[in-house]
Amino acid sequence: MSPLLPLPVTAADRDSCAATDILRRVGEKWSVLILALLAERPYGFNELDRTVEPVSRRILTRTLRTLEADGLISRSETPERVRYALTPLGRSLLPLIVALGEWAAEHADEIGAARA
Amino acid sequence: MSPLLPLPVTAADRDSCAATDILRRVGEKWSVLILALLAERPYGFNELDRTVEPVSRRILTRTLRTLEADGLISRSETPERVRYALTPLGRSLLPLIVALGEWAAEHADEIGAARA
DNA sequence: CAGCATCCTGCGCGATACTG
């Protein structure tokens, strides 16, 4: 066993697998989108709310809190507004997400064909 | 807008984003693990069931069907057994998952520290 | 502007039992 990576095969591992963990995190509905937006510049809360569009404020809040708790984004208050920004850790994750996005774009037709 | 990628910002895009789509797919609980196992060699159904361990057969079945529908794995029947294997498409996705796994392993302590 | 409180729905995931 023990494949190419720190991947969990036994029951004992299954909750402690870093790869699965982070994959589930970025698999959450709005995470990647938020990270991609913050890659360009910091955003305020309502600004994110408007830009991400059909997300509810409840979910946006929770997603931001989670990303913050993981150290991927930072939240700072200024007198005028709250400011969400990427942390260095979050920024280091970007290339991988970008690569996955490119892979998905390249093979979108193959996947579409397979589904039909 | 329109960040670094084909990422969905508007409501119209949100269900058609290939990147988010594939991320949710591999974010499913057992997907990466199954892909990682099949990266080494083909597996039979019960063989997967035993190896992945705490997964229920119902979920294993559904996960396999989904991965198959996306063209990432193939299912073929021989007289003695059913054989699940990676497709070329699935294999082309592996390096990206490996990269994410390595990233997660490298930064596991930072993430852990952030959560505390 | 930046949220929190409340209520609700769908489905990811699981346990258990049964089938050809």
Added chain:
DNA sequence: CAGTATCGCGCAGGATGCTG
């Protein structure tokens, strides 16, 4: 061996209204 059928739980995600 390779599944299907049935039942159930918890949580992601959402709608709506209120707050300082």
